[in-house]
Amino acid sequence: AGVSQEFDLSQCVREPIHLLGGVQSYGALVAARRGDAVVDTVSRNAAGVLGRAARDLLGRPVTELIGQEQWDRARESAEAVDVDVDAGADPAATDSGAVARQDGPASSGVLPMTLEGVDGPRLFDVTVHRTGDLLVLEFEPRAEGGPFVFQNFYPRVRRALQKLQGASDVTECCAAAVREIRALTGYDRVVAYRFDGRDGPGQVIAEDRSEGREPWLDLWFPATDIPPQARRLYARNWIRVIGDVDDRTAGLVPERRADTGEPLDLSASVLRTVSGYHLEYLRNIGVASSMSVSLLHEGELWGLIACHGDEPRRLSPEVRAACEFFGIALSLQLAAVAGREEADELARSRRSLASVLARLTSGASDDWMRPGSGLVELLDADGAVLLRGTETVEAGAPLPEALPGLLANLARRGAVGEVWSSDRLPEVLGLEPEEAEAQGVPAGLLLLPFNRDGDLLAWWRHERPAPREWAADPSRPVRTGPGGERLTPRGSAAVYRATVRGRSAAWSPAQRVVAAELWREVSGLLTRQVVALEARNT
Ligand code: BLA
Incomplete structure (x- = not known):
């Protein structure tokens, strides 16, 4: 030691x-x-x-x-x-x-x-x-x-x-x-x-x-x-x-x-x-x-x-x-x-996307956010949220406490029409996993801003702790002893169990692609609604 x-x-x-x-x-x-x-x-x-x-x-x-x-x-x-x-x-x-x-x-x-x-x-x-x-x-x-x-x-x-x-x-x-x-x-x-x-x-x-x-x-x-x-x-x-x-x-x-x-x-x-x-x-x-x-x-x-x-x-x-x-x-x-695995996954995700989109074109604007629409499942998320003006529409598990406040801030990180995602949000925010948990910050987030006004669509994921077996103590890879610095030994004789916290499952390339495709449809719909609304008001 x-x-x-x-x-x-x-x-x-x-x-x-x-x-x-x-x-x-x-x-x-x-x-x-x-x-x-x-x-x-x-x-x-x-x-x-x-x-x-x-x-x-x-x-x-x-x-x-x-x-x-x-x-x-x-x-x-x-x-x-x-x-x-x-x-x-x-x-x-x-x-x-x-x-x-x-x-x-x-x-x-x-x-x-x-x-x-x-x-x-x-x-x-x-x-x-x-x-x-x-x-x-x-x-x-x-x-x-x-x-x-x-x-x-x-x-x-x-x-x-x-x-x-x-x-x-x-x-x-x-x-x-x-x-x-x-x-x-x-x-x-x-x-x-x-x-x-x-x-x-x-x-x-x-x-x-x-x-x-x-x-x-x-x-x-x-x-x-x-x-x-x-x-x-x-x-x-x-x-x-x-x-x-x-x-x-x-x-x-x-x-x-x-x-x-x-x-x-x-x-x-x-x-x-x-x-x-x-x-x-x-x-x-x-x-x-x-x-x-x-x-x-x-x-x-x-x-x-x-x-x-x-x-x-x-x-x-x-x-x-x-x-x-x-x-x-x-x-x-x-x-x-x-590439092959990604293509297979994308094909599967696109089939799920088609059923979400079927709701988007028919009926009320928020139908595609209702339970059973497949929106949350589309990205294997725990929940989704749509922010539009003063309105917040949730889907899936209850919205993590800190999320609405964070979203306004994080939206600036993504360009309009571009996916921003992280499977380690606590780290991005400079929080210890325990702090994040206490404050109700989810571990994973994927978001798409609709405009510069804070309207956005986001999916979030709970933490998924990953137990790992280490060949050395990851928090003390080097120790100092009487003979000076020594790298600690590596190998299974020195196995050290530690769990990585503050992470969600990773967002895959296919998931990012279908999220962007959904975004395009939704933003088209929102634009048409705004145009229709304005037409009615004049
Ligand atoms: C380089 N460290 C390397 C290399 C490997 C590893 C493969 C490339 C050089 C080589 O081919 O030997 C590490 N080797 C591993 C790992 C496994 C393995 C992880 O077999 C697991 C199976 N290393 C330290 C610390 C320092 C450090 C504390 O542990 C710094 C103080 C430095 N590693 C270090 C440096 C190099 C290196 C500087 C570059 C060596 C070079 O190319 O000059």
């Missing part, structure tokens, strides 16, 4: 993980200017890995190391291949932990290269990408098994993809994916981890593990385990590999670039050294090596495939490419499955 002061979690959020100024020491990095090939930045371990000391490379043409022909090929490959997934980057994020946006999309490709050394030729797989005016070359000594050969892994990847295609829902799809990735890589644990909200906690929804490891399936992990700047970076590249958590990072020379005053931007680097916090996290849970692959939905980070090894483990560029490819395919497949 904490003795001295509390660990300041905000320092994790501020750490600029793309500017840590080092690479994993089994490989070496050389960055040269695209225009004149002059070397700008080199990793300190160049002498050991490449056979040429960093000081002999800096300020000289990189062609002295790799030759003109290999330089030309590197330049070509970086212009040709585009692996950047820029869509998720947040241009508004400018805090120091933010990931700098690049001039253009980063590009990378893998090339076999041979360097002549005093001890004979050395073989490398070289990953190339562009950042600003630099071409970054990352040299990985070639492992046994020969050069990068597409045919070596393609049949396995194709088989794995077929398994994915057979899956009919998200969980099944992820279960197939973790099995295939473990088979492809040999890690001891592979999980699919899904986020609850952009910067929220996440849950293990599929797992494949070697014998003797404790199960993590269904466990929740605190949001702070993956800070926001890491999530932003992971939305921009598909994969990262940590070969050995005890590796001594090879620093970059110069430490800071003359023109920017900052270390070289390693956002797109494959050898990038990682945050010390995260390395401690991994050591803490007995992991020696890791790899994670991003899962994206419409440019947003939806989750991760996370892999852990008991032993240090590097991945050859071809296996890395296979995993990256797999992440892309899985993301597409998840989008397809979600």
